[in-house]
Amino acid sequence: MLNALDTSGAKISAAAAQVVFLNGLISEDTVASLYAKSKLAEAAVGQYGAKKISEHITEEEGGKVRKALAELNGNKIYLNPKWWSGGQHYYDDVATVMHELIHNVTGLTDDDFISRGFEDFSNVLKTKCF
Amino acid sequence: MRIFPVIIGLLISTNVSASEQASSGTPKAKLNFVVTHCWGEPIEEAVIRIVQQGRESRLEYPKSRNIEVEPGTLQIIVRAPGYAPYSEVREVGSGVRLITPCLLLSEPDGAGDPPRFSVNGTVARMLISDELAWVRLVGMYSDFNSAALVDSSGSFLFNAVRAGRYYLMLFSNGQLKVAGEVSLRNFEKRISVQPGSITTERD
Numbered sequence: 585m586l587n588a589l590d591t592s593g594a595k596i597s598a599a600a601a602q603v604v605f606l607n608g609l610i611s612e613d614t615v616a617s618l619y620a621k622s623k624l625a626e627a628a629v630g631q632y633g634a635k636k637i638s639e640h641i642t643e644e645e646g647g648k649v650r651k652a653l654a655e656l657n658g659n660k661i662y663l664n665p666k667w668w669s670g671g672q673h674y675y676d677d678v679a680t681v682m683h684e685l686i687h688n689v690t691g692l693t694d695d696d697f698i699s700r701g702f703e704d705f706s707n708v709l710k711t712k713c714f
Numbered sequence: 715m716r717i718f719p720v721i722i723g724l725l726i727s728t729n730v731s732a733s734e735q736a737s738s739g740t741p742k743a744k745l746n747f748v749v750t751h752c753w754g755e756p757i758e759e760a761v762i763r764i765v766q767q768g769r770e771s772r773l774e775y776p777k778s779r780n781i782e783v784e785p786g787t788l789q790i791i792v793r794a795p796g797y798a799p800y801s802e803v804r805e806v807g808s809g810v811r812l813i814t815p816c817l818l819l820s821e822p823d824g825a826g827d828p829p830r831f832s833v834n835g836t837v838a839r840m841l842i843s844d845e846l847a848w849v850r851l852v853g854m855y856s857d858f859n860s861a862a863l864v865d866s867s868g869s870f871l872f873n874a875v876r877a878g879r880y881y882l883m884l885f886s887n888g889q890l891k892v893a894g895e896v897s898l899r900n901f902e903k904r905i906s907v908q909p910g911s912i913t914t915e916r917d
Binding site: 611618619622623626627628630631632633635639643645646648650651652654655656660666683684692693694695696699 | 751752753754755758793795796797798799818819820821822823824828829868879897899901902
């Protein structure tokens with residue numbers, strides 16, 4: 585699976601050692617900054633303007649919530665604490681962390697994962713890895 | 715975190731090359747494509763699929779930018795790395811036509827077609843009178859082109875708008891009164907038309 589995403593377990597492990605978790609609810613960083621280390625950086629500035637992570641992460645679209653946001657090709661992961669409960673959802677949380685690390689390492693988005701054959705990527709990770 | 719993926723390829727079909735599509739004797743529609751981000755950034759690579767009557771053609775954009783198809787209804791599906799999938803159904807007649815799909819970035823943590831939204835606007839009192847007034851909104855990088863009446867209170871509404879760069883024109887009594895560029899986003903979709911300026915505001 586990681587080969588299909590042009591990455592490896594070693595790269596994910598290395599990323600895990602560098603990751604910085606941030607509280608998305610209070611972040612002053614912009615949504616566009618998630619793309620700043622990718623070739624999509626200029627497009628992101630147009631599309632998101634000055635919108636902040638703290639505004640974006642609390643929005644719900646189509647009944648879906650935002651649990652985390654990852655920086656593409658970077659080491660930041662912004663969390664929405666409301667959706668991190670542990671307990672019976674422990675493995676969902678672990679799979680989400682792995683999911684975000686893969687964004688960090690590969691620079692790929694969820695739509696890119698789908699293009700490469702991985703629908704509902706967090707669930708795939710949960711099933712295959714944990 | 716995930717957002718619903720949208721299934722865009724509803725028709726499963728046989729791949730047919732552009733030359734095969736053009737081989738019959740009826741007048742054809744020649745489609746030229748220019749694909750950009752909705753704020754104008756060029757798209758480095760994309761796959762354009764054209765589905766018509768159960769047959770599918772593929773263009774590897776930008777190496778291939780045009781194709782000949784039968785006039786009629788077709789579905790255009792565009793996918794590009796880093797961008798949300800794009801899909802539209804349109805009617806084409808014979809002759810040459812430029813099609814300009816504009817793509818929006820895919821969220822790192824979110825999949826599927828970005829939501830469309832309604833755009834509300836107000837026109838300053840001094841710009842409206844008893845004469846009929848209307849506004850026209852035109853996509854700068856998309857094929858969006860729609861008009862809406864301005865009511866007696868100076869309000870207007872556009873529905874099902876995608877994020878992107880647009881040009882807005884206010885007409886009154888057939889005369890162009892004010893025009894200008896606006897960036898519309900799902901969190902910044904209120905338009906204010908003042909003498910000499912058009913701005914957007916957050917909700």
